[in-house]
Structures are given as C-alpha cells and as structure tokens.
Amino acid sequence: MLTIAPRSDVTYLSRQVGQGAEHYLLSGVALIGEPPGEWLGRGAHDLGLHGVIDHAILEDLYHDFVDPRRRDELAAAIARITAPPGTPEWIVAADAARDTVRLGPRPRDYTTGTRAAITRALAAEPDATPARRRQIEAGVRARARTAVKYLDLTWSAPKSWSILHAALQLAGRDNDADQVWEAWLTGIHTGLEYLQDNAGFARAGRHGRTSTGASTGRWIGAHRWTVAAFSQHTSRDEDPQLHVHTAVLNRVHADDGVWRTLDSRAIHRHKQAAGHLCERAAEIALTHALGVEFATRPDRRAREIVGIPESLRARFSSRRRAIAAEVAIYAARFTATYSRDPSAYELTAIAQHITLLRREDKKRVPVPRTELLTRWAEAARRDPGIALTDIPAATLHRVGPTDAEQPNPSAIVARAMSTLDAVREAWTRPELVAELCRQLPDRLATVNIRRLVDDLADRALLGMGLSNADELLLPVTAGGPVVP
Secondary structure, three states, X not given: OEEEEEEOOOHHHHHHHOOOHHXXXXXXXOOOOOOOOEEEOHHHHHOOOOOEXXXXXXXXXXXXXXXXXXXXXXXXXXXXXXXXXXXXXXXXXXXXXXXXXXXXXXXXXXXXXXXXXXXXXXXXXXXXXXXHHHHHHXXXXXXXXXXXXXXXXXXXXXXXXXXXXXXXXXXXOHHHXXXXXXXXXXXXXXXXXXXXXXXXXXXXXXXXXOXXXXXXXXXXXXXXXXXXXXXXXXXXXXXXXXXXXXXXXOOEEOOOOOEEOEOHHHHHHOHHHHHHHXXXXXXXXXXXHHOOOEEEOOOOOOEEEOOOOHHHHHHXXXXXXHHHHXXXXXXXXXXXXXXXXXXXXXXXXXXXXXXXXXXXXXXXXXXXXXXXXXXXXXXXXXXXXXXXXXXXXXXXXXXXXXXXXXXXXXXXXXXXXXXXXXXXXXXXXXXXXXXXXXXXXXOXXXXXXXXXXXXXXXHHHHHOOOOOHHHHHOOXXXXXXXXX
C-alpha cells in the first residue's frame, strides 16, 4: 500500500524515522534500530548524492533547500559574518547567504501568522489553565499553514511479507530474509520510476481564474526527483511491518531549467497505480528468488503470500484491530445521532480521525531484534494451526519457472475495462493501470511489469479511438473520453 503525506519538519526523518541507524551495522539477527537511509531518484544523482544519507546534508537540503554541492561555500560565507551569532543582524546575513546557494526561492515562512493566531486564541480564554493553554497552542499549530518541504511516500508491504521476513530471521536464514527485503525494494524502485515518469510535473504561471475566466498557468515536466529513503521493520506498535519512507524533496529541476515545486495533485492521481505496480513487481522478484506464491485477498485490497493464514496476519495487526474497534463505536454513535448508517466516505474520515488520535512516536529506545523475534514467536503460538517457525516450509519453493503463466492481453484488457465500466461512470488512465494490475495472472511470466501494463493500457485506450497522448489523461467512459 502506498500512502502520501505532505510534511514540513525534516526532523521527522532525521530523528524519528531514521533513528537507530547507527546500530544497524551490528552483525547477525541482533539488529537494533533501523537501517541507515539512502539516496534514490534521478535528482539525487544530479546533486551528487549517493549511498548512505548524511543527516547534516539531509537537514540543510530538506529544511532550507541548500544545494548540497555548495555547502562549503555557504559555511565560508556564514563564517565571514561579523555580527554576533544569533543577533537579528546575523540572522539576516545568514539568510542572505543561504539565498545564494538555495535550490529555487526561499521557502515561505508562516511563523508570524501562526504566532498571531496563537495569541488570539489564548486571548479568547484568558482564564485557561496552563494545561488548557498548551492544548490551545497545539490545536492552532495543528491547523496552521506550513510550507511543504517534502512529500512522504510510504510503501507498506502486505502483512504476509513482514511475517515471512520475521520467520526467516527467526530460523537464522538471514540471506533468505534479505531476499524478501530486496524484492520489496525492487517494487519500490518500479513504483518510483513510474511516478517520476507519469506524475513528475511542476506548475508555472497563474493557475487560478483570470478576469477572462481562463487560467494562464501551464504544467512543466519535472521528472528528476530527489528522494531520501528510510527502510523500517516494525509498526508503531512494534508489530512486524516492512515499509519504506521515501521523502520526495519538494524542489525539482524542471524541464525549463528552473527549480520548482512539484504538483502534488498529479502524484495523488497516480498513487493507486504506482502502489499496484510496486506490489506486482515485488511479487515477481520474490517468486523468482524464493518460489513464493501469491493470491488476491477476498476484499481485493491486496495480495498475500500463500501459506500464511489470515488469523496470523490479524494477530500482527494490533493497531488496525484497535482502530477498527473504535471505528465501530464511532459508527454506532453516528447512526444513533443521524438515524442512518455512515457512508463509505464518512467511515473513511472516521478511521483517519481515529488513526491520528492514536498515533504515537515510535519507541525512542530501539528494541533488540532478538527480543522482537521472541515476542512475535510467542504471539504466534496463541493461534492454533501454525507457528512462526512453520512459515518457511509453508511458503517457500511452492512454484517454479515452469509454473509461470503467460498473460492473455485481450482477456486482461476486457476484464479490466468491464470492471471499471461497472463501478465508475468515467475513469482515467491511472485507474486503468491499477485495474490492469489487479487482473494479471497470479503467476506472471515476465520481469518487466511496467512495460507489460503500459502496453496493455495503450491497447485498451487506443482500441477506444484515443490516439492523442493528452486524451489518455482525460476521464474515459464506455463511449469515449470526457472532455471538460
């Protein structure tokens, strides 16, 4: 599953997501913390960023958009400031020095407006207790406008992946466990490449309505992203949960040669397609490496590893169980209040609200991996039928190269379009790509999932008479494209 969150605080990456990285080089299964971050994306290469992330470079780049190639130049300029450090004169001079080495314009600062809003809110409750005053300030800051410094794209593996990885480590099969991680990272690379190619755009000009009623803005290609990637093994509740945060810098060297901000709406539009491509690419890699078999869950929301029962997946989804229980309580209150059941949209909003309320920072003291594996093995024993130690034999080497299925393009396209037409009045190419991924065979005989799905999407749309590239992004109905 792929989620997207706009963020402004780089310390979320450097001090929370990336915590414990210095311990990860400990050998064997007694790993503590999480692995160090690494640079990804075409833009990172352009900026000379490779390999393990240096947190000082990360904070300069993701907070002030300082060009990492010119950090020494910035340090020298700041060292030449004669005003005492921290004084207003020094701050002005330091900001001016940063402006000369910044990628694009200075990020907008909404601090003054936020402080004014806090002052007004506190003045409205002059008798508030200290605890209430802190609550008021936190509420204002939560609603305050902030400059988006990066987009946190989080790629979470289906729960069965995390269980298999943990089971392999518990069995001492570290090389096989590494293959699980490598397969998931293969999927993420596929998803990121798809997004850079299809959702990499920046906006220029004015996109609002003018006096003539038409927008004068334009979109410019922005396909060379800078990405800081952090791999994580556990959820906030310390359940096994393989996921990777890929922080996409909100500055990109656009095709017109100007550093611009990304158009996040395009990324959201392609989110589902990228997520499905990631999962199918990862599946192909893991099946090739370890002979693992996959099947679509009954709810069609994800595909899981065959041989890992649903009861075990639920056992290691404690946060989801807790949220689901609270959603049921809120939904019952909603029904009692409004004399109707909440809609799907309202249920989603309730779940998101509860998720934010329950969100806590990850544990500040990393737990040794051996301790986590012991906990998980004991938790799995509470469910009759299968133990964590049984998972490798139940999942590995179930299928081989001769079991692979050749895709039937005509049948896949027909099923995908029939499904979309049945549930949507109009649909777009990204939605078609996602549905094509769902309709692919379980045991797919290909290594280039992107090329296959792009070819299938072209076949589907060109078969409807859509030959113009721009038309392929318009909503589509059974009768053809819908022109706004």
